[in-house]
Every structure is written in structure tokens, then in C-alpha cells.
Amino acid sequence: MFGIHSLFEAFQYQAFVDFGYLMLLIYFLAMSGVTVYALLQFHLLYLYKKYHKENPEIRYKQYGATDQNAPFVTVQLPMYNEMYVAERIMDYVAAQEYPKDRFQIQVLDDSTDETVGIVAAKVAALKAQGFDIQHVHRVNRQGYKAGALQEAMPLVRGEFIAIFDADFTPRPDFLRTTMAYFEDPKVAIVQTRWEHINADYSMLTKLQALQLNVHFTVEQAGRSYGNLLLQFNGTAGVWRKDVINEAGGWASDTLTEDLDLSFRAQILGYKIQYLEKLGSPAELPVDMNALKGQQFRWNKGGAQNVRKLMKLVWNTDKLSGIQKMHAISQLTAYGVFLWVFIAAVSSVPLAFAFSELGISTHFLSFSVLGLFSVAAISYTANITAALHRTVPATFWEKVRFFGLFLSFMPMSLGLSLYNAVAVVEGLRGKVSAFVRTPKYGGNGGQQKSSLQKASYMARKISWVTIAEGVMSLVFLSSAIVGLATGNTAFVLFHSMLAFGFGTICYYSIKHLNFGN
Secondary structure (H helix, E strand, C coil): CCCHHHHHHHHHHHHHHHHHHHHHHHHHHHHHHHHHHHHHHHHHHHHHHHHHHCCCCCCCCCCCCCCCCCCCEEEEEEECCCCCHHHHHHHHHHHHCCCHEEEEEEEEEECCCCCHHHHHHHHHHHHHCCEEEEEECCCCCCCHHHHHHHHHHHHCCEEEEEEECCCCCCCCCCHHHHHHHHHCEEEEEECCCECCCCCCCCCCHHHHHHHHHHHHHHHHHHHHHCCCCCCCCCEEEEEEEEHHHHHCCCCCCCCCCCHHHHHHHHCCCCEHHHEEEEEEEEEECCCCHHHHHHHHHHHHHHHHHHHHHHHHHHHCCCCCCHHHHHHHHHHHHHHHHHHHHHHHHHHHHHHCCCCHHHCCHHHHHHHHHHHHHHHHHHHHHHHHCCCCCCCCCCCCHHHHHHHHHHHHHHHHHCCCCHHHHHHHHHHHCCCCCCCCCCCCCCCCCCCCCCHHHHCCCCCCCHHHHHHHHHHHHHHHHHHHHHHHHHCCCCHHHHHHHHHHHHHHHHHHCCCCCCCC
16 A cells, blocks of 8 residues: 555646646747747847947938929828817818828728717818818728728729828928828838827826837837848828829738738738937827726737738748748737747746756856846847937936836736737638727826726726736746745746736726716
8 A cells, every 4th residue: 555655646746837837948948939039139239339320311302382392192080989089180181281282091990889979070170271181981890900901902092091090190391291101112102200299198198108119229129220120010001093003002811901911011022111319209008997998909910811821931932041030020029928928827837846957057047047038138228229219307207207117117017927828829821800099188197087098098907907817817926936945046036927917906906987
């Protein structure tokens, strides 16, 4: 009897050790994926720092406000239920310092609420002022934003098409500045840098601005300087109409039609002119559920484009090896959240299996955290580079920035579950609706009214939010137990995860509208 009991205990112990090795392998594979992405980000940072000062943007002459030689442009404003910002974007487009008879405005309105009447009234007012403006209202949302853009193509009079989402407030010189870059016949797209009119609204908007500034400073500019594939960001840019048609038009089979079409155009040999110095102000989501919806769409759409474009990128002979490597990295970049989540989950049992794996605890701890450190340093370096325009001036501003910076990584980790679900759905080919990000027309510290909250804010707690709360408790418990038992290799990582998941869960519930 004793022998059988001992044999069973030995079997249990061996199973535990084998499980520990399995978790170690999964963790290293996941963090290796994160590390490869981080190293490619370092390369973009290198390109940005190397060429940023050496290669200023080519400056062509700007078209004047009465220049009849200016190219004819169609400005498209796709929108869906944007009652708080629809009128504003039309005013900003009408204020362009560009010959009034050299551009057309199309409001591509799929709305089902008061937005329809607001747009109709504003269109009538602008027509009375002599603007060439159309209200294209669809009674269905077939194809969502991509469908609206494609259906409007036969109505386009311009040789070029500028596109703005409804929350943008383009500068008056946007058209006359961007249009001059099309003197180069290989330029298919001119993309401008997003700015943020409500970046200081809350901690949430500050963190979003930090993340987006990295993309529009280091990533987009680094790719531009390195002659790599860029992406059209869906708004605040101008297209050459013929290239849209040549590349196959707007397709609604992914949620990121902008990435899809811009890659197809560049594979044909065209290029994107990125203007880092020309900012296009826009509104950031002010509530957590709106942000999560936006992140879900971007991550799922990115994964859908992996399925659609990976083979095309790999097989083309028009891209160099380094261009293909970065293009694949860009397509798979959203998968980093899936890798992070897998690493996070596998690290919990791994943390308590160290002593049984027959490897030096110190060596294993150093190796395990080494990969995480590379990713963390990459984030730090890229964020630092992105802040070259807004370096804190006073001591207390630096203190506040340091707190913001310390919050950035945990909050990114906290979004990993939600974004991982999006990536998995995209890779599986699961179809879902294009969920637009609600905007409220606010800037600075302006508060939303109760009506605004009732109109567009989420009303139900999702299963992912509940799971985020559970994950926060799991990682908090793991950190506490790790400290108590001396298994400290993952205490910092688990503490960051507990804070990140807990914060995301808290604000997801706080920003719900429990009204009528």
C-alpha cells in the first residue's frame, strides 16, 4: 500500500514538473514574439533619430486661396450617429483656405439618429453660401465605412479625395498644403499627423495621446525615412482617386479598410507621403468602453489583414527583404497583445514551479525577465522620442509626467485580454459589425452632459470586463503569495498586471450609463 502511495506521489510530482516546463516554454515563446516586435520598434526608432533632422520634409509651394490652377478635390466626411460633432467638421472643411470652386464636400451619412437632421440643415446652409456639398444618406450600413466610401466613388468629381472622420478639426491650410505633394506622380496618399484637442481631459486621454504620439512620431516617420511601407490612418489624409481604383477600391471584408487599401496601393509601387509637421487635431475617446471598442476594431481589423495580405506581401517581388520584414511586423503588430496575455497567464504557475525545475532560480529569473526588459526598454525609448515636442518644463510637470509614464505600461497590459479576444476573432475570420467610437465635441476639460452620456455610452457590463476583474485578483494574489514565499521573479510583472486589469475593469464599469 505504501509503495502504491509513493508511486502516486512521484507521478504527481513529475506531472507538476512537466507542467512547469510546459509553462516555461509557452512563456518564452510568447515573450520571444514580444521581443522580436520590440527589436523592430528599436529599428524604427533608430531610423527616426538618424534621419529626423537630416531629412526635413520636402516643401512644395502651397496653392493660394484663389489659385485656379489648384487641383480639384473631393472632401469625404463618413459618419454614423455623430450628432455632437457633425456640424463642427463641416464648418472646418468649409473654412479651408482653398478656392471654393475647386473642392466638393460629400457627407457620407449612415446615421439613424438626430445626426441626419443636423447634417441636412447644415448642408442646406452651406449650399446657400455657394459650396458644392452633398448629403449622401444611406438607409443601411452595408459595408460600414468602407461601404460608404466605395458607394460614393461614382459621385466623386475630384481627381483627389480627402477624408476626415467626424471628430477632426482640420487646419485651414490642410488642402493647400497637402495637395502640393501630389506633384510627385508616385505619391498615392498624403497622410498627416493626428493631434489631440482633448488630451488633457483625463488620465485616460493623456495615456491615449502618449500611445498615439509614439505611432505618429516614431513609427510613421521612421517608416517614411526608412523607405518602408506606411499605412493610411483612415482619416486626415488625401488619396489620388485613380490609385484607389487601380488598387481594387475600398473593401469591407476587414474592419481596418485603411490599412488594407494602403498596403495594396504600395505593393503596386505607389508611396505614402507622411507629413509629421502638419498636425490634424481630433478628439480622443473620453470613456473606457469607447476606447476599448476602438481598440477592438483596430486589433481585429489588423488580424483580418494578416489573413488577407500576408501572402501578398510575402510573394511580391516589388518589396525588398527589409520592407517585407517590417510590413509583416506591421501587419502582425496587434498580435503583441495576444502574446502578452499568453505570457501573463503562463507566468502564474511558472512563478511557483521555479524551485522544482532543476535550474538555478537566479539564472531562470534573469532569463525570464530578460525578454520582458527588452520590451519595456523599447516602450520607454519610443515614448521618450515621441515627447520631443512636449518636454515637461517645471519640476511638478516632470513629476506628473513620471506618474503618467509609470501608468502607461500597466494600462497597456490591462488591455491585453480585450485586445487578445479581438486578435483571435480576426485570425479565425469571425465577422462582426464596425462599431464606431462615440465622440462628444469636447475639448480640454469640457464635461459631457447627462444627455450625451445617455445617448452614446455603453449600458451593459461585458463578460470581458468581469474577466478583467477576476484577472486582477488572480495577479494580485500571485504577487502577494510570491512575496510571502520568496518566489519574487514575477512579483513586479504580476503587480503591474493586477493594477492594469483592475484599472481597466474599474473604469469600464464606472463609465457605463445605467440610466434609461
